[in-house]
Amino acid sequence: MAGADVRKERLDRGIKVRTSGIYAISGGKEIGYLILPRLVLIAGLLLLPLVVTNPYWQRVISIVGIYALLALSFDFLTHYVGLVSLGGAFFVGVGGYLAALLNTKLGLSPLFSIPLATVGGGLFCTLAILPCLPLRGVYFSIVTLMYPLLAMRVIEALNIFGGTEGIMGVASFPNRWVEQYSLIVVLLLALFGLRRLVNTDLGLVFRAVKDNDQAVKASGINITHYKTLAVFISASLACLGGAYLVHIYMWAGISTLALDFSIIPIAATVIGGGGTLVGPVLGALILVPISELLRAFGTLRIVFYALILMAFIVFRSEGIMVYAQRKYHQFEKWVQV
Amino acid sequence: MSGPPLLEVQNISKAFGGIQALSGVSFNVHSRDIFGIIGPNGSGKTTLVNSITGFVRIDSGKVNFQGREISNLPPHKIADLGVTRTFQIMRPYYSLPAYKNLIIPLFSPRARRTGGWRGGGKLGDRDTVGIDILEEIGFERDSQVPYKLASTLPTGYLKRLELARCLALRPELILCDEVFSGLSMSEIASMLPLIERLQMEGITLIMIEHRLKELFRVANRVLVMNFGQKLIEGSPEEVMADPKVKEAYLGSEDLSDYV
Structure with missing residues (x-):
């Protein structure tokens, strides 16, 4: 087709009015055009538990949901506040242990232990991270990386919370429908809630702290307050993931503090497209099943996993969602020259 | 004096x-x-x-x-x-449109008290107040300029934006x-x-x-x-x-x- 007398023309769709962030909508077609991708995501996630029949893969759905929450928490804090936290595993562990303790010691059902672990764990993690908030860039990352390592060794050395054995006998969900649908609904609420938040005036202050914290200070705003609030939001989401994890596996142990929970969400964010919020969810949806499929390769699993990650980063370094969003808003056609 | x-x-x-x-x-x-x-x-x-x-x-x-x-x-x-300041090396929020740059100072406790440059003690809708301030400082309201990303603005406008960020606090x-x-x-x-x-x-x-x-x-x-x-x-x-x-x-x- 690409002969001498035709060329490819690329246009932005008319709907994208040239004032970034503001869309002028002028009819049903355009509304449909904007709603379609959201609908596909919502319907797709809600159908997932129905179409997957294999019990093993049904469990994977829940794990995907948990990693999606963690990736969302990482993406928000990194790309909207500028704090690159490697302490995701710490958040998961705190949420997990808290939920397990609330359930086994106080006898609270998951209906109460999960929300309490979310908020309480968020508060605890925020207080723990508070001394690091003046740090910027790689210094913040390195210090937050120490938290899960530290917590793991403290639990081991002091033999608290069951030590290396962990806390057993944590209540599970009544059935898989409650487990999966509550998780999917919570995930969707978190995703759309965060997307809304980052475009409110409060969200703009978060983004300004990332862009340029000096100018925010010069505007009479105490940036420590806003960093604290952002860490609380992010930590709460990850604690929520941790609480789910513990109730699904019916066990809380030091492996909930494993660095996988810090690293895999970052990989999911990179693959999905950082700063899009929906990208990390998509990334988790791709990465976690791939990781399960690769179990067939035994020890070589990590090798293939790393190769896939590298290929993604080399060939689509912007991330799937960034690429997809750009393509969705453009259309190409061949025109006669 | x-x-x-x-x-x-x-x-x-x-x-x-x-x-x-x-x-x-x-x-x-x-x-x-x-x-x-x-x-x-x-x-x-x-x-x-x-x-x-x-x-x-x-x-x-x-x-x-x-x-x-x-x-x-x-x-x-x-x-x-x-007491506000501009920066010698301009520090706009590059990822935000010009008028959204003013949301941040207008979000501050001082702007809430004073209402911004012309607010007279009451802060209105931040987007509107921001665009009003930009207009007074030389961003043509009816042009696209106030809605452009700060990263695409020429130096002259960025310098004005620095001043606008100060004015949004209604400074002394x-x-x-x-x-x-x-x-x-x-x-x-x-x-x-x-x-x-x-x-x-x-x-x-x-x-x-x-x-x-x-x-x-x-x-x-x-x-x-x-x-x-x-x-x-x-x-x-x-x-x-x-x-x-x-x-x-x-x-x-x-x-x-x-x-």
């Missing part, structure tokens, strides 16, 4: 390691002054602004604003009192760190009336400048800095006539000084 000074800088000093950036600088700025600060590169002008606004801690000395000591308060507290005092540098003659010519209008409205300005001709047109007091010290202070005419100033800028005319 009668009445107590708005800003009193008393004998402040600051060293970065072995480099004495400021040594014993004192001056007073009165309400409605346009107070110029000039000096060769490296003479401590920006450090002076950073010290007054709390971005660096001073080693000794005192800064009073409206009779209250503000030395070494954190920057956001100083800004909250109405603005410290302008080289707002004219990098601007064309016509852009500067259009900024000067704005500066004068701010003075008429009762906003006090401290202006660090290298563009002496333009500065001397608007300033009523000028402080000359050299090697972190105050060289002289006076009216623009006095400063221009002083041989020490020429020496600081152009080097000594008499070689025997060095021998």
